[in-house]
Every structure is written in C-alpha cells, then in structure tokens.
Amino acid sequence: MSDQNVQTLEQKLDALQLENEQLRNQLMQSQKMSSVGALAASITHEFNNILTTTINYAKMGLRHNDEATREKAFNKILNAGQRAAKITTGMLSYARNHNEQKEATDLVQLVEEVLVLVEKDLQIHRVNLETRFEGRPFASLNANQVQQVLLNLIVNARQAMDGGGRMVIGVLANQDSNTAEISVRDSGSGIPADQLQKIFQPFFTTKKADARGQGGTGLGLSMCREVIEAHQGRIRVESQVGEGTTFTLRFPLAVVQGDAASNLRMHLAS
Numbered sequence: 001m002s003d004q005n006v007q008t009l010e011q012k013l014d015a016l017q018l019e020n021e022q023l024r025n026q027l028m029q030s031q032k033m034s035s036v037g038a039l040a041a042s043i044t045h046e047f048n049n050i051l052t053t054t055i056n057y058a059k060m061g062l063r064h065n066d067e068a069t070r071e072k073a074f075n076k077i078l079n080a081g082q083r084a085a086k087i088t089t090g091m092l093s094y095a096r097n098h099n100e101q102k103e104a105t106d107l108v109q110l111v112e113e114v115l116v117l118v119e120k121d122l123q124i125h126r127v128n129l130e131t132r133f134e135g136r137p138f139a140s141l142n143a144n145q146v147q148q149v150l151l152n153l154i155v156n157a158r159q160a161m162d163g164g165g166r167m168v169i170g171v172l173a174n175q176d177s178n179t180a181e182i183s184v185r186d187s188g189s190g191i192p193a194d195q196l197q198k199i200f201q202p203f204f205t206t207k208k209a210d211a212r213g214q215g216g217t218g219l220g221l222s223m224c225r226e227v228i229e230a231h232q233g234r235i236r237v238e239s240q241v242g243e244g245t246t247f248t249l250r251f252p253l254a255v256v257q258g259d260a261a262s263n264l265r266m267h268l269a270s
C-alpha cells in the first residue's frame, strides 16, 4: 500500500473515531433526557400541589387581617416556593451539565440531590423510600454522570415494583478496602438467573411498549456500567426472583488534601 493510501486511511479512521465519540455523547444526552421524561408526570403533579398550596395560603392571608394568620400564610407560601425552586434548580443542573471534570464529591449530597427529583414519583407509585447513610464518604467523580446512573437505577427499581414496595438507598465508606459505596435495593420482581448475565448488554430489555409506544430501550444499565468503569469503579448486582434486587456502585475513596482531608476524616468519623 502506498504512503498516500496509508495516510488517507489514517485520516478516515480519525474522522470515524471523532464521529463515534460525538454519537456516544449524543446517546448519553438522549438517555439522560429519557430518564427525566420518566419523571415528568410526577414532577408536574408536584408543581400542581405546590401551586394549590400557594394559592390557598395567599387567599387565606388576604381574607384574614390578624398578624399570626398572615405570618403563617407567608411562611407556607415561602416554603412552597423554596421547594419548587429546589426542584427546578435540580432539574436544570441535571439536564444542562456537560462538565467532563471529576472532583471530590460528597456522596450523601449527591444522593440527596437525586432524591429531590424522584421523591414524588416514588410516592405516587406507592414506593416507601428509606435512606441509610453511614459516614460521609467523598469520591472523585463526575457528579452529573453518577447522578444519571443513580437515576437510572432508581427508575428501574421503581418499575420493578408494580403495585408499590420498598426501596432502600444506602451510602457507606469501607475503610478497609478504601472504597465508598452507593446501593439501591428494591423489593421488586427480581431478575431470573438467565437474564442476569444480559442486563448490562446494550438494548437488552424486558419492558414492553406501553399504550403510547414507549417501552425500555435497554440502554440504561449499559450506560451505567460505562460511566462507572470510566471512574475506576464497579457496579454489582444481586437479585432474587420474587424478593428483589440490589445494585451497588463502588468507587475508590477520594484522596483529598489539606483542609479537605481533615474535613473528610471528620465526616468519616461522624
């Protein structure tokens, strides 16, 4: 093959690699939007409740002249507004963030930010949510990507609990192995052994299209695994048919310096 041919082939390869990278990024973004889509109905529902609260307390404040009633009405309106702001801020930062950087991240805070988005959805589907936080571990993460992983796991868990159930989300630091873990446990259908090998494969899904033609794409877990491995982390699944499923994410604990290190020790000790 002539030098010129080799050069042309190399250029084509570079162009294909670039295109591949761009398609991957687009896929990540649309996967992210589809998990937000899964929550859209419950978030709209919650906004409706917030507006009802605001309107009713505003009417009450206008009707009553006494200071105590007015103060109560203002406080209720303020709380409702703050709750709405928390949800929109969470949504916007989740949907917009394209930051590729990894930084020392407080895992409990990361989980809490995702829970603001899913709480109502779980309540509507009669899922009882419990959190178990042991210590305050930090790991070096791209927080937005890991939130996307967590959201996928939570939506999957909720979808596995038709008719409701119980979800336990845990965060813990394992000092012996120098790792931090986030776990999502559900009391749902469980996964049969023959499917367990396949669930991380792209396009593997058991979810049938609903009336609107929307079923699973089967990309959620494959994207989760890709993100976690890019963090030198691990994703593990344990499941028992009829009992439920636990997904566990494990990351190396962050090495932080100076003030952050003493903060970290303090958090771990707490």
Ligand SMILES: Nc1ncnc2c1ncn2[C@@H]1O[C@H](COP(=O)(O)OP(=O)(O)OP(=O)(O)O)[C@@H](O)[C@H]1O
Binding pocket: 152, 156, 157, 160, 186, 188, 189, 190, 191, 199, 200, 204, 205, 206, 207, 215, 216, 217, 218, 219, 220, 221, 222, 245
């Ligand atoms: N918590 C769980 N309980 C039971 N089965 C699960 C659970 N999580 C995943 N699965 C199984 O793994 C399959 C693949 O999950 P994945 O998130 O990759 O795709 P999906 O949820 O089907 O589609 P999408 O994520 O695009 O909505 C699911 O179809 C389901 O069969």
Ligand SMILES: [Mg+2]
Binding pocket: 152, 155, 156, 216, 220, 221
């Ligand atoms: Mg999924």
